[in-house]
Structure formats: structure tokens, C-alpha cells
Amino acid sequence: MSALGRIFAVVGPSGAGKDTLIEAARKARPDLVIVRRVITRPAARGGEDFEGVTEEEFARRRRRGEFALDWRAHGLRYGLPEAQIAERQAGRDVLFNGSRAALEAAVQLFPDLRVIRVSAPSEVLRERLMARGRESAADIEARISRAAIEVPAALAVMDVVNGGALATGIDRFLAALQPVRA
Ligand SMILES: Nc1ncnc2c1ncn2[C@@H]1O[C@H](COP(=O)(O)OP(=O)(O)OP(=O)(O)O)[C@@H](O)[C@H]1O
Numbered sequence: 001m002s003a004l005g006r007i008f009a010v011v012g013p014s015g016a017g018k019d020t021l022i023e024a025a026r027k028a029r030p031d032l033v034i035v036r037r038v039i040t041r042p043a044a045r046g047g048e049d050f051e052g053v054t055e056e057e058f059a060r061r062r063r064r065g066e067f068a069l070d071w072r073a074h075g076l077r078y079g080l081p082e083a084q085i086a087e088r089q090a091g092r093d094v095l096f097n098g099s100r101a102a103l104e105a106a107v108q109l110f111p112d113l114r115v116i117r118v119s120a121p122s123e124v125l126r127e128r129l130m131a132r133g134r135e136s137a138a139d140i141e142a143r144i145s146r147a148a149i150e151v152p153a154a155l156a157v158m159d160v161v162n163g164g165a166l167a168t169g170i171d172r173f174l175a176a177l178q179p180v181r182a
């Protein structure tokens with residue numbers, strides 16, 4: 001039997017670059033299982049690879065116990081399919097794009113959770129969200145207002161600052177995914 005793979009939650013404010021860094025890790029680390037989230041958002045071109053479902057379908061899957069963990073944010077529901085998390089059992093490292101507000105619940109479920117916190121200055125967040133153009137100006141302001149949400153103080157986190165050149169952010173992110181040397 002293989003040892004249990006590691007499990008990583010990538011968190012941080014909207015615009016910090018979580019999806020961008022995760023996509024870079026997908027190329028650099030083909031061994032990683034990157035959880036494909038189920039979200040009650042219409043499928044969009046570009047950005048995160050997720051499964052878009054209706055509220056009804058989300059609720060149905062939740063009732064059937066298909067999600068290891070789920071949460072609400074930005075008026076949307078997000079779920080992590082249990083079947084993908086279970087890849088850990090085969091010794092594979094698993095990574096998911098998480099919510100700071102749902103980290104307490106995540107740690108209850110995965111006591112060995114490794115948290116990677118991605119950050120960038122708030123003026124940079126706003127510029128990036130406006131350039132990305134996925135949300136309205138009002139939605140962008142609502143997202144910026146969540147920028148100050150803290151990771152629970154008791155949790156150890158690995159910080160990845162992605163406020164400047166993307167290549168630097170990617171290097172830092174890949175380093176955070178490496179096993180710690182004894
Ligand atoms: N280091 C960087 N330099 C310049 N632009 C960046 C950098 N990192 C990410 N971006 C851009 O910023 C925007 C936001 O990045 P991304 O969508 O990855 O953020 P996110 O943290 O996943 O946000 P959300 O939580 O809203 O999904 C994207 O358009 C992305 O291309």
C-alpha cells in the first residue's frame with residue numbers, strides 16, 4: 001500500500017493569482033492531482049477549469065455525499081469531489097483552490113492540510129480583477145472587501161507573495177509544493 005499523498009489548500013484574496021499559479025503547477029508537476037471544483041457558475045472560457053452546475057444539481061450531489069467539502073462565497077457554491085480527494089490514498093499529492101472562510105472545516109477534515117497563502121497588494125488586486133474582466137465593477141469591489149479575511153491564526157501557512165513578476169510568483173509557488181528537507 002502507498003503512503004498517503006500530501007494535501008494542499010491554495011488560498012488568498014481574489015486576484016492574488018491562485019488559478020494562474022495552479023495552472024503553472026499543472027505544467028511543471030504533472031504528478032499533482034489538481035481538484036476540478038464543482039461551482040454554481042456558468043462555464044466560462046479561460047481561467048479555472050471547473051464544472052459548472054445549477055443550484056439544483058449542486059444540492060443533489062451534496063445530498064448524495066459526492067463532495068468531501070463545500071462552501072459558499074460570492075453568492076456561489078463550491079464543492080470538492082470526494083473521488084478526486086481520494087487519489088491521496090494512492091500516494092498522489094492533491095491540491096485544491098480553497099476558501100479562507102472554509103479553512104477551519106477543511107482542517108477538521110484533513111488534519112495534515114498544508115495551506116499555501118497567495119498574496120499581492122490590494123491596489124494590484126483591483127487592477128488585475130479589472131483587467132481580467134470576469135466580474136462587474138460592483139462585484140470586483142465586493143471581492144476586494146474580502147481581501148482582509150485572515151487565515152485562522154492557529155494554522156501554519158506557507159506564504160507565496162505574487163505581487164510582481166509572474167515568473168517569480170511561480171518559482172515561489174513551486175517551492176512551496178516541494179517536500180520540506182529534513
Ligand atoms: N504576477 C502576476 N502579474 C501580473 N498579472 C497576474 C499575475 N498573477 C496573476 N495575474 C493575473 O491576475 C488576474 C487574477 O489572477 P487569478 O485569476 O489567477 O487570481 P485568483 O486568485 O485565482 O482570483 P479569484 O479568486 O478571483 O479566482 C488574472 O487575469 C491573471 O492573469
Ligand SMILES: O=P(O)(O)OC[C@H]1O[C@H](OP(=O)(O)O)[C@H](O)[C@@H]1O
Nearest residue numbers: 012014073078097098099100101146
Ligand atoms: O474569500 P475566500 O473565502 O478566501 O474565498 C472565496 C472563494 O473565492 C474564490 O473563488 P473564485 O475562484 O474567485 O470563484 C476562492 O477560490 C474561494 O472559493
